[in-house]
Amino acid sequence: MVKQERAARTRRSLIHAAAEVFAQTGFVPASLGAISARAGVSNGALHFHFANKGMLAEAVEAEATEAVRRLTEAARARHGDSLQTVVDAMHALIGALAEDVVVRAGFELAGDIARRTASPLRREWQHWVEDSLRRAEHAGALAEGVSWKDAARVVVAVGVGLEVLGGEDATWLSRQSVTRIWDLLLPLLTDRPDLGAPVSSGSRAAAVVPPRAQPRLTQPEQR
Template sequence: MVKQERALRTREALIRAAAEAFDQEGFPVASLTKISSRAGVSSGALHFHFANKGALADAVEEAAAAVLQTITYEPVRSGASHLQHLIDVTHWLAQALRDDVVLRAGFALSGEATREPHTNLREYWRNWVEEHVRRSRTRGELCEGAAPGRVSSAVVAATVGFEVLGSRDAAWLSADTITEFWRLLLPSVAAQAVFAELTTGEPRRSGF
């Protein structure tokens, strides 16, 4: 049991060290030697857990996907519309990207040109947004001229853009940035009856 716990801690330390290296240096430049040193383990211990840098990147993506799923599985607040929930989740995602290097690295790996994504976080996010925009349309929360596909494209393009830019300038992931995006978008997509009830600021989330 003690050995298993130690092995799990070592694996988690390596994933975090890899995420930090990928986030700061980029996947192509980050070296396994630096990653093992950053994690405080030997190169032999690293290779015991991960055959190569690609396998380590896969593990970072998987860990990041677990964080993203926790965010997107958050239940809709009592009495809130699906459109409000979409606004809330974009705020929670931005907050997590600011604070969690594993999530940032996982998203960046999804767009890494030198490797095929193992767990494509950007694709997962696009699918989630599309589903919730469709639900908003079904519930009559979108105005007549707001095509769900166009609304989804606008939200995905903006949030992924903030994610990319935020990797070097955290202001792109600030609550103010997300709030202003929604203030610009909502008047052209939200049904009038729903619009009056929507809040664009960063919501509270217990345990986050």
Template sequence: MVKQERALRTREALITSAATVFDRDGFSVASLNAISSLAGVSSGALHFHFVNKAALADSVEQAAAERLDRIVTAHEGVAGSSLQLLVDASHDLAHLLTEDVVLRAGFELSREQVRGGNQGLHHQWHEWVGAALKRADGEGLLNEVAPETVAASVVAATTGFEVLGTQDPQWLSHGTITRFWQLLLPRLAAPAVLGDLVPGGSRSK
């Protein structure tokens, strides 16, 4: 049991270190020596857990996908309108992209063309946003707009903020996300519910 726990800690340390180096240097430039050194383990220990750099990157993406899943599932089944839950989730995503290097690196890796990335995290986010908007439509919250069209716009904007945020964290700030929803909600939400929505997130009330 002790050996298993130690091995799990080593694996998690390597994933975090890999995310840090990928985020700092990019996948192509990142070296396994830099990753093992940052994690405080030997190259042999790294290769015991991961056969190569691509396997490490896959594990970073998987860990990021689990973090994204926790963000969106935290807003499933919560009391409140589906539109407000979408607003809140987008704020949580933006905040954690600035705080969590694994989540940030996972998004970067998911669009990394040199690895033939499958856009996994972006697809995962798109699926959840689309489902949230379909629920909002069913609840009568939308202002005669197609959920699919709105989902594409929301995903394009929020993932655009993610990309821009790699160079300037201001793009992922609470103010930026709030202004985005201040612009979009009057077009998106039915007039009867617009006044109940909080562009800054329900926690900002």
């Protein structure tokens, strides 16, 4: 049991270290030596868990995908099939991009054409937005003449734009920035005051997925 816990701790440290390196340098320039050194483990320990850099990138994306799934599920649990669900989820997603290096690195890897792989992370977000706006349309929450498909294209494009721009200027990832965007979008998407006007700033403080606590190993391990 102790050995399994140590292996799990090493794996988590490697994923977090890889996320930090990928976020700072990009996928291609990142080296396995830099990742293992940042995690505080030996190269042998890294190769025990991940055969190559591509597998590490996949693990980072998988962790980021799970984080996005948690925040979208939390938004839907609070507000059901409403536009407020989408507003809150975008606030939470952009907050996670600002605060959680694994989520940030996951999206950066998803957009890295050098990897030449389809991204489960961006698909996860896009499919969730599409499904949520389809539900909102069925519930009568969208304005007459607004289709869920058109609304989803706009919301997904805005999210990707904030992600990319936020990589160079963190102010794009601020709560104020997201709120102002929803101030413009919501009057176009809904005209149903009887359902309760969605709050562009989010119904409460964004439920940002907290950065994972990553124990640093004090000496190199073999596994």
